[in-house]
Amino acid sequence: MKRLGKAITMSLAALGCAIAPSHAADPVKVGFVMSYSGWFQPIDASSINGALLAIKEINAKGGLLGSQIEVVKFDNKSEPPLGADGAVEVIGKGAKAILFPSDFDFGAPGAFIAQQSNVVSLSGASDPKFGVTGIGPYAYSISNAAQSQGALLAEWAYKEKGWRSSYVLLDNTISFTKSLCGSFSKRWKELAGDAALAGEDTFLNGDPSVSAQVTRITSLSAKPDFVVLCSYAPGGPSAIRQLRAAGIDQPILTGESMDGDYWAGTVPNLSNFFVANYGSTYGDDPDASVNDFFKRYEAEYGQKSDTSYSIRGYSLFQAWAKAVDKAGSFDADKVSAALDSFTKEPLAIGPTTYTPQLHIQTTRPMTILQSQGGKFSAVGKFAPETVHLD
Amino acid sequence: MIDPAQILIDAVSVGGLYALTALGIGLIFSVMRLANFAHAELVTVAAYMLFAFSGSPVAVAILVAIAAAVLLALATERIAFRPLRGADSATLLISSFAVSMFLQKLLVFLVGSRPKALDPLPALSRTVSIGSLQVSALKLVTIVVCLTLLAALTAFLKWTRFGLQMRASAENFTMSRLLGVRANAVIAIAFGLSGLLAAVVAVLFAAQSGFVQPRFGVQIVIIAFVATVIGGLGNLFGAAVGGFFVGVVTILLQAFLPAELRPFREAFLFVIVIAILLFRPQGLFPARNLKERV
Numbered sequence: 001m002k003r004l005g006k007a008i009t010m011s012l013a014a015l016g017c018a019i020a021p022s023h024a025a026d027p028v029k030v031g032f033v034m035s036y037s038g039w040f041q042p043i044d045a046s047s048i049n050g051a052l053l054a055i056k057e058i059n060a061k062g063g064l065l066g067s068q069i070e071v072v073k074f075d076n077k078s079e080p081p082l083g084a085d086g087a088v089e090v091i092g093k094g095a096k097a098i099l100f101p102s103d104f105d106f107g108a109p110g111a112f113i114a115q116q117s118n119v120v121s122l123s124g125a126s127d128p129k130f131g132v133t134g135i136g137p138y139a140y141s142i143s144n145a146a147q148s149q150g151a152l153l154a155e156w157a158y159k160e161k162g163w164r165s166s167y168v169l170l171d172n173t174i175s176f177t178k179s180l181c182g183s184f185s186k187r188w189k190e191l192a193g194d195a196a197l198a199g200e201d202t203f204l205n206g207d208p209s210v211s212a213q214v215t216r217i218t219s220l221s222a223k224p225d226f227v228v229l230c231s232y233a234p235g236g237p238s239a240i241r242q243l244r245a246a247g248i249d250q251p252i253l254t255g256e257s258m259d260g261d262y263w264a265g266t267v268p269n270l271s272n273f274f275v276a277n278y279g280s281t282y283g284d285d286p287d288a289s290v291n292d293f294f295k296r297y298e299a300e301y302g303q304k305s306d307t308s309y310s311i312r313g314y315s316l317f318q319a320w321a322k323a324v325d326k327a328g329s330f331d332a333d334k335v336s337a338a339l340d341s342f343t344k345e346p347l348a349i350g351p352t353t354y355t356p357q358l359h360i361q362t363t364r365p366m367t368i369l370q371s372q373g374g375k376f377s378a379v380g381k382f383a384p385e386t387v388h389l390d
Numbered sequence: 391m392i393d394p395a396q397i398l399i400d401a402v403s404v405g406g407l408y409a410l411t412a413l414g415i416g417l418i419f420s421v422m423r424l425a426n427f428a429h430a431e432l433v434t435v436a437a438y439m440l441f442a443f444s445g446s447p448v449a450v451a452i453l454v455a456i457a458a459a460v461l462l463a464l465a466t467e468r469i470a471f472r473p474l475r476g477a478d479s480a481t482l483l484i485s486s487f488a489v490s491m492f493l494q495k496l497l498v499f500l501v502g503s504r505p506k507a508l509d510p511l512p513a514l515s516r517t518v519s520i521g522s523l524q525v526s527a528l529k530l531v532t533i534v535v536c537l538t539l540l541a542a543l544t545a546f547l548k549w550t551r552f553g554l555q556m557r558a559s560a561e562n563f564t565m566s567r568l569l570g571v572r573a574n575a576v577i578a579i580a581f582g583l584s585g586l587l588a589a590v591v592a593v594l595f596a597a598q599s600g601f602v603q604p605r606f607g608v609q610i611v612i613i614a615f616v617a618t619v620i621g622g623l624g625n626l627f628g629a630a631v632g633g634f635f636v637g638v639v640t641i642l643l644q645a646f647l648p649a650e651l652r653p654f655r656e657a658f659l660f661v662i663v664i665a666i667l668l669f670r671p672q673g674l675f676p677a678r679n680l681k682e683r684v
Contacts, residue, residue, distance in 0.1 A: 204609075209598060212400055237601060238600055246526055263601065264507065
């Protein structure tokens with residue numbers, strides 16, 4: 001926390017120094033209405049750092065339309081409703097675009113205000129509702145929709161691995177995990193047939209034990225080829241620990257909610273674990289520009305990015321800056337029109353497409369990482385072919 | 391087909407943890423009518439101690455965890471609850487919420503909200519074959535530890551001087567004070583014991599879940615509260631039975647509910663709880679002193 005604060009202060013100081021008084025244009029402000037404290041803080045921290053790095057690089061190259069970018073911070077204290085207060089505050093200070101937390105429930109309260117005030121909202125939320133349908137035409141997510149990740153896991157398991165029987169273990173606590181497992185099952189049944197789903201079960205992230213769920217799997221007459229676990233830390237890693245302790249060594253597949261290795265100590269010698277995320281932080285991503293980004297991140301903050309979420313924060317401002325340049329204006333209508341014209345726009349996170357109807361990614365490739373013997377490494381980049389958003 | 395023996399082992403190991411937690415809560419309630427929500431933080435702090443001492447030998451880490459939980463329990467009693475002794479039970483309840491929230495936020499402030507991984511009993515993360523059954527070694531140890539502690543606690547309450555004093559205080563606090571039982575000592579021992587039980591739960595629970603975070607203890611204590619109420623607030627035997635009961639019912643519901651109803655497992659559990667309380671408002675084993683006298 002202290003280090004984060006210091007990093008932010010330092011980058012703000014750097015921003016301040018970069019603005020020479022002789023520059024003609026006034027600085028342009030962007031808002032960060034994020035969780036700087038509370039339980040959501042570790043999830044937002046790397047997005048914030050990524051976004052700050054993008055802004056620093058843009059400013060170093062002379063800024064946007066001649067203006068240096070200045071960040072106005074607001075701490076939502078991990079309380080979603082405070083996001084609305086934050087949006088009002090940073091818009092009052094002149095923010096032209098606002099970064100919101102990477103979750104629909106956390107980001108939406110502020111994004112609604114931004115939409116009403118003609119300000120662009122940027123987020124890493126993986127819910128298609130963070131866009132035209134749920135918020136309005138000024139809300140953009142940089143992520144692959146949960147439905148895209150579920151389809152990706154199904155196609156990868158079926159086509160790349162040749163697996164034919166799956167088991168779905170759903171953490172029924174948040175909407176991301178429900179969409180992830182729901183879309184996996186749908187795509188998996190299309191590919192492999194209804195019978196290829198050996199079973200489904202649910203638990204809650206806070207459940208003290210998943211014994212009964214584990215026993216249901218160990219009691220199957222034929223072991224599934226792999227298990228899809230839709231969950232997040234700490235309940236998800238704890239479930240893996242309990243599965244492994246019961247002798248279930250099958251491959252486990254999951255999406256971005258279990259990105260990062262900060263929890264890996266929960267399962268000693270974590271093996272046969274596969275996760276889809278936005279890029280390998282281990283220097284072995286198939287995309288060289290991803291490796292380059294994480295190297296710059298480490299140089300800037302003196303530590304590795306603990307999840308791939310930082311590249312989302314970075315790419316959001318990269319996208320916004322490109323759109324502003326293209327539009328020649330900070331006006332939300334013009335910037336939004338420029339964003340909507342993105343077709344496989346090369347961003348750090350990968351080729352990104354927006355349309356006037358859809359402000360989230362469906363078929364952009366994701367990196368699949370594996371952990372074997374407690375060591376993480378990239379398997380490759382894969383894109384889903386067929387994604388059902390509902 | 392799920393083996394019934396497997397379900398039984400699941401149910402008893404989960405129920406045992408609930409029972410130990412419910413006992414820790416029940417001990418305090420029986421001597422001072424305090425529903426101590428801060429019991430969750432005793433569990434949490436003990437688990438953080440296991441994390442902090444994860445480089446040391448297992449025995450050292452466990453002893454430090456126990457010492458920390460006992461000291462914290464005594465400190466909360468001395469600082470937060472003793473000045474309120476004799477206050478309305480609602481006041482006590484609110485103050486225990488305050489202590490609980492304070493400690494939780496303090497932990498977020500000190501160590502952050504991100505879960506920390508720990509593996510306090512690495513030797514137990516494997517399976518043991520019993521006949522055709524594959525059973526996790528940790529589950530077996532959990533069952534043995536829970537049953538041993540229950541027996542030890544029963545022996546303490548039945549056959550020691552302090553045990554007798556505690557039972558007397560539980561039955562009629564004023565009368566036992568008049569007869570020479572020292573209130574401060576009895577209550578301090580009750581808090582110390584609840585700290586010890588919390589630490590044991592922390593070790594077993596952390597070994598099962600493999601992480602600790604600031605709300606670690608809340609997960610289990612919330613359910614243990616339900617167990618205490620079902621068993622009969624103020625009755626220690628009832629608390630233990632209530633703990634096992636909730637554990638067994640949860641596992642059975644998860645194992646036998648049809649897939650489409652499983653997400654609503656908690657709803658079924660609480661319908662059963664409500665049904666029990668409708669027929670036995672004081673719980674299955676009402677504390678004698680809490681019965682209304684005619």
